[in-house]
Structure formats: structure tokens, C-alpha cells
Amino acid sequence: MKVPNNNFYFNFKIMKRSLLTIALGILLSILIYSCQNDRKKINVKSKNPIFEGWYADPEGMVFGDQYWIFPTFSAKYEDQVFLDAFSSKDLIQWKKHKHVLDTSTIKWAKQALWAPSIIEKNKRYYLFFSANDLQRPGGPYWNEKDDISHYGGIGVAVADTPSGPYEDYLGKPLVSEFHNDAQPIDQFVFKDIDDTYYMFYGGWQHCNVAILNDDFTGFMPWSENQIFKEITPEGYVEGPFMFRKKNSYYFMWSEGNWGNDTYKVAYAMSKNAAGPYKRIGTILESDKTIATGAGHNSVINVPNTDQWFIVYHRRPIPNKGRDHRVVCIERLEFNEDGTIKEVKMTFEGVNPKFK
Numbered sequence: 001m002k003v004p005n006n007n008f009y010f011n012f013k014i015m016k017r018s019l020l021t022i023a024l025g026i027l028l029s030i031l032i033y034s035c036q037n038d039r040k041k042i043n044v045k046s047k048n049p050i051f052e053g054w055y056a057d058p059e060g061m062v063f064g065d066q067y068w069i070f071p072t073f074s075a076k077y078e079d080q081v082f083l084d085a086f087s088s089k090d091l092i093q094w095k096k097h098k099h100v101l102d103t104s105t106i107k108w109a110k111q112a113l114w115a116p117s118i119i120e121k122n123k124r125y126y127l128f129f130s131a132n133d134l135q136r137p138g139g140p141y142w143n144e145k146d147d148i149s150h151y152g153g154i155g156v157a158v159a160d161t162p163s164g165p166y167e168d169y170l171g172k173p174l175v176s177e178f179h180n181d182a183q184p185i186d187q188f189v190f191k192d193i194d195d196t197y198y199m200f201y202g203g204w205q206h207c208n209v210a211i212l213n214d215d216f217t218g219f220m221p222w223s224e225n226q227i228f229k230e231i232t233p234e235g236y237v238e239g240p241f242m243f244r245k246k247n248s249y250y251f252m253w254s255e256g257n258w259g260n261d262t263y264k265v266a267y268a269m270s271k272n273a274a275g276p277y278k279r280i281g282t283i284l285e286s287d288k289t290i291a292t293g294a295g296h297n298s299v300i301n302v303p304n305t306d307q308w309f310i311v312y313h314r315r316p317i318p319n320k321g322r323d324h325r326v327v328c329i330e331r332l333e334f335n336e337d338g339t340i341k342e343v344k345m346t347f348e349g350v351n352p353k354f355k
Contacts, residue, residue, distance in 0.1 A: 046349030
């Protein structure tokens with residue numbers, strides 16, 4: 001009978017234990033590496049500006065699982081003859097969709113195509129825009145020889161997808177006259193929780209609100225003699241925007257001059273979409289260590305979260321061009337009483353996965 005070699009069994013056990021230790025070490029290293037990579041991904045931020053090019057007046061929206069931004073192409077009026085759009089899955093990487101709308105489609109629009117606002121209804125996408133920088137006789141910018149600015153206003157285009165192509169919906173402006181002294185520009189369409197669609201708009205320090213009819217071809221009257229209700233808050237200049245959070249309506253607008261560093265964003269709150277609105281304060285303005293002329297904003301809410309972001313344009317430093325504006329994004333935060341905290345401009349931007 002052969003006697004077992006105890007040394008062999010002892011050495012075998014040591015070898016098994018060593019192999020197990022090595023395997024566990026390798027597995028732990030893989031897990032640590034994976035976690036570090038995931039952490040790096042979580043820490044990645046959008047950076048500001050969020051995409052290249054001179055753009056302004058950004059309208060942010062969420063459709064399905066994608067974020068969308070529709071901005072103005074920031075250039076001389078005669079060069080503002082198209083609108084681009086940008087889409088993203090994560091607010092970090094953005095895809096450019098060129099010329100989703102241009103003046104070859106909107107025959108009555110010749111230039112100054114700006115301030116897009118988009119809304120979805122019944123699986124169709126309605127893109128509202130301003131065109132031609134409409135003026136009126138006796139106004140501060142009226143020029144008898146400038147035929148283009150004698151006709152225009154707020155128009156509507158429609159498409160089956162957010163990326164277009166968009167077609168002229170009415171063949172004419174939706175709003176082509178001055179009501180309550182508000183220049184028909186800078187429109188924003190807001191869907192309330194009762195499925196009412198409001199359109200806020202107005203330049204020249206006047207803001208109107210109107211109720212769109214069911215097919216967006218016109219408006220429902222507030223009363224027998226009133227279609228456009230003026231709701232201008234103190235300090236208002238242009239660029240209205242509206243969002244709802246919990247039971248409050250937040251109305252935002254731009255003050256100052258869009259062509260210089262006085263441009264800024266102020267806001268008010270109300271329990272009704274149509275106001276009244278009393279100015280609460282400024283939340284975004286120039287910071288000469290980062291950028292100037294911050295304004296004409298919109299707001300994005302990450303679906304099913306309480307994460308909010310403000311999308312806006314600003315002027316890089318140094319800046320020698322009137323139309324040198326870029327689109328940026330920052331986190332929008334609130335105080336316990338629901339008021340908005342001051343927004344600090346950054347170069348880092350945001351990431352919805354990382355605070």
C-alpha cells in the first residue's frame with residue numbers, strides 16, 4: 001500500500017489558494033477600473049458653449065428620449081435666412097441638423113429669421129418663428145425704402161419629425177400687426193396642464209399673451225373685444241419664456257440691450273399662466289470673468305426628475321462682433337420657497353447624471 005505524500009497535498013492546497021487569490025485580485029481590479037471609468041463618464045460635463053457656431057435665442061425642448069435646441073443663427077439680418085437644430089441624448093454630445101427651415105420654404109420671409117419656438121401636438125411638430133423684423137410707420141426703426149420690414153411678423157411651420165423638413169403652415173404670418181404696442185417677435189408657445197396652448201410674444205418692451213385655437217391657425221378671444229392680452233411686467237424688453245413647476249408658473253424675460261453687456265434675464269411667478277406677473281428679480285447677467293450679454297433663455301426639465309437647466313446665449317470675451325453669440329447651459333436651482341437661485345455662468349456646463 002502506497003503512503004500518501006503529505007507534502008504534495010499541502011503544496012496543492014497552497015497553489016489553489018494562491019490561484020484563488022490571484023483570480024479575486026484580477027476581478028477586484030476589473031471592478032475598480034470599471035467603477036473609475038463609470039465615475040469619469042458621470043463627471044463628464046457639456047462645457048460651454050455646448051456646440052460650435054454663432055447662435056442665439058435657444059429654445060430647449062424634450063421629445064421622446066432626446067433633447068432638442070432650436071436657436072437663431074446669429075448673423076446680419078440679410079444672412080439670417082435659415083434655422084438649424086441640434087439634438088442630444090445626454091446634453092453633452094450634440095448632433096447638428098442643418099437648415100430645418102429656411103426662406104425658400106417660407107415665401108413671405110426674406111430675412112431676420114429668428115427666435116424659434118417648437119411644440120408637439122397630435123404627433124406633428126409646429127415651429128413658430130419671427131421673420132423680417134416687422135416695423136410700422138412712425139416707429140423708431142421705420143424706413144420707407146425698406147420694403148422687407150413692412151410685412152412680416154410671427155409665422156408657423158410644420159413637420160412630422162423634430163428635424164423636419166418644415167413646411168409653411170399658413171402661407172402668411174400668424175401675427176402681422178402691432179397689438180398693445182408689442183412688436184410681433186420672440187414668440188413662445190406654452191402648453192398648460194389643461195391642454196390650453198398659450199402664445200407669449202413681444203418686443204419693444206411690451207408682452208402679449210394669446211390663446212391659440214385648436215389647429216393653430218388663429219386665436220381664441222379672451223373676451224368679445226380682446227384677443228391679445230398685455231401682461232408686461234416691470235423691466236420687460238423681449239424674449240418671454242414660461243414653465244410650470246409644482247403649482248407655480250414661472251415667467252422669464254430679457255432686459256437691457258441684446259447688442260451689449262446690459263442684457264440679462266429676470267423672472268416672476270404666478271398661480272395662473274396668464275398672470276398677473278410682478279418682477280421678482282434678476283437671475284442671470286454678465287460676468288466679465290466669463291462672458292457678457294447673457295439672455296434670451298429657455299428651460300429644460302429632465303423627464304421624471306427635479307433637475308432643471310437654463311439654456312441661454314452669451315457673448316464670449318473678448319468679443320468684437322455684434323452677432324458673436326454662443327449657446328450655453330447651466331443648472332437651474334430653486335430656494336425652499338420656490339424662488340429661483342441666481343445662475344452662475346460657467347465654462348464647464350452640466351451633466352444630468354452629476355450634480
